[in-house]
Amino acid sequence: MNLINNTLKHHNLRITKVRVEILSLFQTHKKALTHADLEAKYDKKFDRVTIYRTLSSFLENGLLHKIPDDSGVAKYALCHHEGTAHTHDDHHVHFKCKQCEKIECLHTLEIPKLQLPKKYKMENANLLIDGICATCNE
Amino acid sequence: MNLINNTLKHHNLRITKVRVEILSLFQTHKKALTHADLEAKYDKKFDRVTIYRTLSSFLENGLLHKIPDDSGVAKYALCHHEGTAHTHDDHHVHFKCKQCEKIECLHTLEIPKLQLPKKYKMENANLLIDGICATCNE
DNA sequence: TTACAATTGCAATTATGTTGCAAAAATACC
DNA sequence: GGTATTTTTGCAACATAATTGCAATTGTAA
Numbered sequence: 364m365n366l367i368n369n370t371l372k373h374h375n376l377r378i379t380k381v382r383v384e385i386l387s388l389f390q391t392h393k394k395a396l397t398h399a400d401l402e403a404k405y406d407k408k409f410d411r412v413t414i415y416r417t418l419s420s421f422l423e424n425g426l427l428h429k430i431p432d433d434s435g436v437a438k439y440a441l442c443h444h445e446g447t448a449h450t451h452d453d454h455h456v457h458f459k460c461k462q463c464e465k466i467e468c469l470h471t472l473e474i475p476k477l478q479l480p481k482k483y484k485m486e487n488a489n490l491l492i493d494g495i496c497a498t499c500n501e
Numbered sequence: 502m503n504l505i506n507n508t509l510k511h512h513n514l515r516i517t518k519v520r521v522e523i524l525s526l527f528q529t530h531k532k533a534l535t536h537a538d539l540e541a542k543y544d545k546k547f548d549r550v551t552i553y554r555t556l557s558s559f560l561e562n563g564l565l566h567k568i569p570d571d572s573g574v575a576k577y578a579l580c581h582h583e584g585t586a587h588t589h590d591d592h593h594v595h596f597k598c599k600q601c602e603k604i605e606c607l608h609t610l611e612i613p614k615l616q617l618p619k620k621y622k623m624e625n626a627n628l629l630i631d632g633i634c635a636t637c638n639e
Numbered sequence: 640t641t642a643c644a645a646t647t648g649c650a651a652t653t654a655t656g657t658t659g660c661a662a663a664a665a666t667a668c669c
Numbered sequence: 670g671g672t673a674t675t676t677t678t679g680c681a682a683c684a685t686a687a688t689t690g691c692a693a694t695t696g697t698a699a
Binding site: 429431432433435437456458471472474475477478479481482485487489490491492493494495497500 | 568571575594596599609617623627629630631635638639
Binding site: 377379381382409410411412413416417420435 | 644645646647648649655656
């Protein structure tokens with residue numbers, strides 16, 4: 364049993380062609396992807412709706428996370444702490460390059476602890492940083 | 502000359518009915534609003550497209566800022582530093598309540614400085630915190 | 640290998656946001 | 670004030686993103 368299939372199983376997902384292909388793509392590609400990216404790649408091969416549903420199932424079962432972003436288009440990236448469904452908390456730092464437009468997760472960075480105002484209870488934190496990425500800053 | 506009109510003028514915006522009403526609403530309401538919120542409120546009174554354009558003009562001229570959020574729907578909130586068009590930088594902390602779904606700006610909090618990996622250049626930072634807000638946490 | 644449950648593809652629908660253009664409104668100028 | 674100029678509005682059409690229902694297919698447990 365290979366790694367991809369194993370990962371799917373461990374996240375309570377049945378092993379199907381779309382899922383294997385899309386998960387593999389995320390694992391090699393590393394950067395955040397949109398539904399449109401996937402549709403462009405798998406046009407003819409899989410239905411648009413199937414791709415939407417694949418993304419949703421990955422989201423629900425903790426394989427992917429959604430990156431907040433003001434563009435209006437949902438972007439997804441692999442979760443790197445291997446939690447099972449919904450159990451992981453999302454203390455993510457994401458970086459969006461203004462030049463190449465790519466979004467990536469900065470796993471090495473931690474969001475510093477913050478003192479919230481009274482009675483506020485924090486569950487998740489998402490930090491989105493804009494600027495120029497290392498590749499574009501050569 | 503009242504305050505609303507003054508604010509519009511200072512941001513190079515002509516004084517029109519939609520703008521006065523929408524700006525007033527933001528000023529009293531305090532929380533972030535979506536286009537759908539405004540459309541629900543001003544249905545029949547103003548055209549959908551006019552509302553979109555009002556939001557855009559406020560955004561361009563520095564009256565509102567867009568809050569990144571994984572819902573896929575654009576949310577807007579008042580800018581509180583009275584910069585003119587585009588001059589303000591968005592180092593915001595936003596809080597999204599999981600219960601009442603409202604988003605607000607936490608003006609008292611600063612985004613802590615972060616050391617980015619080599620060659621990365623930061624321009625803006627947006628921190629979105631999820632959890633339970635003070636009102637819902639009674 | 641069969642039986643059941645989950646997933647897929649297709650068509651249709653909804654939600655969100657944009658564009659072009661003529662009519663109306665706001666401001667500038669006298 | 671009145672009039673010229675510019676901006677804004679409303680409407681219709683379009684574009685894009687995402688969801689739903691349902692029958693056919695596929696995956697998996699027994």
